[in-house]
Amino acid sequence: MLHLQRSHTIDATPDAVWAVLGRYMHIDDFAPFIVSVDALTNGEDRVGSKRRNHFENGTSVVEEVTAWKPNQGFTVALSDMAAMPLHEASSEVSIEPKGEGTSVKWTFDYRVKYGPLGWLLGQTMMKMMMGKIIDANLKGLADKVLSNQTAVN
Numbered sequence: 001m002l003h004l005q006r007s008h009t010i011d012a013t014p015d016a017v018w019a020v021l022g023r024y025m026h027i028d029d030f031a032p033f034i035v036s037v038d039a040l041t042n043g044e045d046r047v048g049s050k051r052r053n054h055f056e057n058g059t060s061v062v063e064e065v066t067a068w069k070p071n072q073g074f075t076v077a078l079s080d081m082a083a084m085p086l087h088e089a090s091s092e093v094s095i096e097p098k099g100e101g102t103s104v105k106w107t108f109d110y111r112v113k114y115g116p117l118g119w120l121l122g123q124t125m126m127k128m129m130m131g132k133i134i135d136a137n138l139k140g141l142a143d144k145v146l147s148n149q150t151a152v153n
Contacts, residue, residue: 001088002122004108004130008138009101012145017095017102018071020144025051030140033133052080059083066090073105085118085126087111104141106134 010017020030024045028034033055040050040062049065060080067075073094081089089110095102108130112122 001109001111002119002127004110004127004134005105006107006131006134006138007103007105008135008142009098009103010142010145011101012149014071014095014097014102016149017104017141017145020141020148021073021093021095021104022070024049024065024074027051027053030144031137032140033136057083063091067092069094072096085113085121087113104138106138108134 022045023029025037025039028037031053034053035056036054038052038054040052041048043049045065046068047065049068050062052060052062054060059082061078061084062080063076063078065074066077073092075090075092078086078089078091089108091109092105092107094105096105097103110122110126110130112118112126114121
């Protein structure tokens, strides 16, 4: 498996960050490349919760929660990834206090199709593309958290 990790510190409390991040079925509120989300399960967000994320280019991916730690983070397994050259993928988002703010860590672990050529593709283009997506998600999350704080004050 290849591993990619990004982190970002948000000038807000962990509770304020979780108030946005913990709304699992609403990732499209802050992730700029996701245009809509279909909830594939009902009820409280927890292990087993599933969503389908729809992207600007007309593709989609399903994410299922495999670990859920309220106020700390979650892990998802990706499936229905026909538009991506991946055998498997998972992602973890975690938060922890850092000074007067909150550190958000977002990881992406993946195994690319096509043997050695796929591995090379994963180390270069996939890593660059997914890094840009995760960076944009982290920026979008920070912007949403800060705009929520401004709206409350």
